[in-house]
Amino acid sequence: MKILIIEDDINLASTLARRLTKYGFNCEIAHNQSEALLSARRFLPATILLDMKLGNDNGLALIKPLRSLLTHAHIVLLTGFASIATAVEAMRLGANDYLTKPVDMATLLKALNQERDTAITLDVATTVMSPERLEWEHIQQVLHSNNGNVSSTARQLNMHRRTLQRKLQKKPVQH
Structure with missing residues (x-):
């Protein structure tokens, strides 16, 4: 094929x-x-x-x-x-x-x-994402739109920069 x-x-x-x-x-x-x-x-x-x-x-x-x-x-x-x-x-x-x-x-x-x-x-059951996965996907999208700038992403997400860095260090949650 x-x-x-x-x-x-x-x-x-x-x-x-x-x-x-x-x-x-x-x-x-x-x-x-x-x-x-x-x-x-x-x-x-x-x-x-x-x-x-x-x-x-x-x-x-x-x-x-x-x-x-x-x-x-x-x-x-x-x-x-x-x-x-x-x-x-x-x-x-x-x-x-x-x-x-x-x-x-x-x-x-x-x-x-x-x-x-x-x-x-x-x-x-297989298409609905868990809230954790949805959060991770959203963070990745905002990070990408900020060209990888963690400080700008944290400000846009109304999140402390260190909290965002901890979330980014984790592996993505499966669906």
Whole structure:
């Protein structure tokens, strides 16, 4: 099965391609919107792994052009900044699946091997994030928007800088 990986992180894209190749997928990588559309036209993938943040661009903006170009393609949106609002927006625009990074290979393979003709049913128990995970995701998003500046992030979150530093030292909580 042909799969197009649209990911601006070169290392992650290469790792995904290597791992998916071991499972029998024929992979091609694109790192930005223009590469993605060119690759989609030329490669004609059955499945697309699309990162939500492509440098300064938003992967959500690519869903409609990809969907119109490849009407039967299975589009899986990957994001490190998960939220219910973006999940709903992605599905409304035409994505078939929405997965949060870091994604384990079993979950990714399940999404890729899912029957594309069947309706997607979301299991509430597995899609609702714990409050701790939601807090961690929000902190990461605000930290990213402040270009990694901990002091600015702490001020924006109305949190003491040392408290924020302690939270950042912890590993992310699983869903």
